[in-house]
Amino acid sequence: MSNSNQFDAIVIGSGIGGLTVAALLSKLNKKKVLILEQHFVIGGFTHEFKRIHKFKWDVGLHYVGNMEKGEIGRAVFDYITDGKLQWHKMPESFEKFVYPDFTFEEFADPQKYKADLIQRFPKEKQAIERYFFELKTIAITANLPTFLNPLLKLIFPSLGKIHRQTTKEYFDQNFLDVKLKALLASQWGTYGLPPSKSSFATHAMVIYSFLTGGWYPVGGASEIAKHIMPVIERNGGKALTKSQVTEIIIDKGIAKGVKVQKFHVSQAPVEEYYAPIIISDAGAFNTYTKLIPENDLIADYREEIKSFPKGSSAITLYLGFKESPEKLGFRGENHWIYTSYEHDKAFQEQKAKPDQVINSCYLSFASLKDPTATAHTAQAIIFVDYDFFSQWHKQSWKKREETYYDLKEKITQNILNFVESRYPGFKELIEYKELSTPVTLEYFNQSDRGAIYGIPAIPERLGKKWSNPKTPIKNLYLTGTDVMSLGIMGAMMGGVKTVGILKGSFGFFNIMSKCIQESSKAEKTADVVDCDSEALLQSADRIISESSNRELTHR
Template identity: 30%
Template sequence: MSGDDQSYKRARLRGDLESPFDAIVIGSGAGGLCSAALLALDGQRVLVLERHAVAGGCLQVYKRNGYEWDVGLHYVGEVHREGTLSTLFNKVSRGRLKWARMPEIYNRIAIGDAIFDYHAGSSAFKARMKEYFPAEASAIDRYIELVNLASKGSAGFFAERALPPSQADGLYAQVAPTFMTWAGRTVLDVLRELTSDETLIAVLCGHFGDYAALPEQASFAAHAMVIRHYLDGASYPIGGAQGVADGMADTVRSAGGLVLVGAEVARLIERGGQVHAVEMADGFVIEAKTVISSIGIRKTLDMLPADLESCAPLRWASSKLPLTLGAVVLNVGLNKSNQELGVGPANIWIHRSAQQGQDWKRYVANPAQEPMPLHFISQPSAKDPTWAERYPGRSTMDICSFTDWRLFEPYTQTQWKRRGQAYEDLKQRLTAEMLEQVYRFYPSAKGHVDYTELATPLSFNHFLNRSQGDFMSYSPTPQRYAQRWMRAHSPVKGLYFSGQDVSMGGVSGAMVGGLLAASAVLKRDLFRELRP
């Protein structure tokens, strides 16, 4: 999706922006593109504006030295079978997106030196967990019951967020009690009622990195939705994540719309209590009756006039919510194929011990000296069936390690690629620490690492317009789900919110946020329309 045809500057010179647009979408991540594609499928001409050189947000890929890596999509649940999410992906890509199913063991959880496998399917998952923890069979059964129960109320809870506040109260009163019963409690609170086995609790929380919040802080409903999302297994987009973004962008263009890069929006123009245009960084103004922002609620509010009274409560409330954990991501290129290295598609989540909360507290007390306590290793080249043909004799790994923002805060005033030697030294130290984990679990990789590149929380700030490397935005705490203002309708007419903040973190959560924004604009329940 790079190239001259998508350049904002060239589009403006050609006069492509002179014709009217029905809607403008700010940000081309999963949520923004999903909203734009759904409006395009309804016949609207949509303009998507992306400040960086490549559209897609966390769906994009980047290439270096004969390798390519996905930025933020590592696996997706529920798309291999009929359902709302698979129908949504199929609809916005007009049936062009294809998925490769991951093996039955899709996640492996390392607690210290012990490894526990996640098997696809509720029955298989429970059976394997009972093999590991035979004395906890009833707790394991009850856990899956609660996961299903807590997830069950999510559809109605989030669908209510597409309604204007004036119409939402009645539905909220119906759907909130079921969901908020579990959303209002933390993961650790619920699990410690089921079992006193700390290792089992740690295994059940083994991929809490998927929602980037500690189990003692995260809402059990958020945890349950993630577990339910993957419980039947996971898949990977054939050809890589960029195909997801490209498919939605093509849908936008098919209706006469545009997806432009290098297109930075400086401010939203409001008049008489309604947003009716955006002003670009170069001063050019583009009008539309509808503006959808997928860059996050907090960032969107910063684009509105500071004295706009209707937004004052949101500014205050959004500033009080905690953010998700930050991470460093090491992209590794290997000069051997996955087959030659004996590396399969399963992800591995690596925890220092079963005391996940204590390990994290120990780390953040001294992040400059303590090793990072949580790592995630993914092998995108092993998941994509087209990889071997496209990159013969090569393979890739991503290792994501959760870190403390304070390590990087001193460099916030520096520029990308010009942050100084101390920053480069920090990156080298972290790279070495992360490669140790690669060699620990994949010793065959030793001697075959051909290229590495480290992204830090500052990279996420630069490329994804985040604040503290919080690539999943607000933390999924009980406090978050109690916020009624986190919805598709903003307090200003003509402006809508899309993406992760409206729903949940991650690509699938952002897609649902995009669905909610499109439902709000079209004044239709698109959830209902997508149900098989």
């Protein structure tokens, strides 16, 4: 075994979960980490691509919450980039929820957002206040280690019931107004499932992260990996692209390394890399069903995850403009456009026939979020069923039969007509357009059925053993969204959670403490840590104290 093939840790996949793990292991433990990425560019859903030498788009970032200076997300990002990644805040009115008879703006101030909701729905005041309280409770306690769950149930007795509810069940139980229920669910695209399917706990964690606004990396999404890699390389680590892990090497129940081939080249020679720690950011489904050889230790996991409900997929229309969309009044805010208050019914209609029905759309303007952008772009996203495109999944990218491209053009025009009906003049601005489908996602990230968010965020996912960072295979761990929550922030915190497991019982809190302290020092003031960062640490101290007291009592 040559030294060139030996590392302190191997990370499979370069999404933000994998990059976070690698950076933390390098910075905290001086580990030499190898990242293996099957795509020809690193970053996962934080990478970008360019067309006709000027138009640039992110493929999955769109915007990030919890990034105000002093907030937990910002502290972690600052830590893993040595504070060199800069962020641009979206407009104060950063979300527009567009319905047939009204448009509601969400401002980057939770108190104003709550007050605006109460002003519009005064009869629901008590329920709205309870909703905001429970968003915060769920978001903060979600970051605590699972072994503290028994204590959490004593401190927050209602949490267990809420965690088992769908978003629709929670809304139906707490609210009366149909429009209010629809409004609060407007951002369901950030976790990929409509109210009757999604876990309210996931809804709470994701929505809470955006209450203080949305942010975008200065220079574009690819700046994230660009600023994380030096932290990894500092201790001899590196990332290899076009390197598809085909198998995790396991000997007597212990993960020892990985087998790698060039991406989409079946006859390419197999290379092997070894490390005492293997961490998969390839998703729980791929890890248990494709990467681990037949093994009695994970047989039950494999069968259960195969039969678990599948995640949703999406179509993204990438647009390049002749001139700034500010001409039509856009300022960089997101637009969530709906034709109905019944999200579930609308989703069912659209996902099965996107060539005929477009009744909802998420519209994002990356170029208006990035102050360095030199050409104007947008993305229009709709959620669809993978099965509608499955007949083309075995055909190669850019080499599929003509009927596929005809269908793409029809859907493209349907989406543009849908947006045009809300914003006249939109189509006239377009210079370039390109549509990606679920089979595009499947081809590039090897996700099961092009599932953009991995394992679906349904209540049944809670507590599944295969969503734990620690696997039954010694020295093999998972990271990313499947072990935490969804989106960029969820995947990054999944990285923190995995390294926390590696560092012991209270490793998560130790890591967060270092991130917050370094962020605070960078600002040269101790009071930069916001109330939520303090709340997390205070919750940890409180629960650790109670745990210690109980341990002493039972000795």
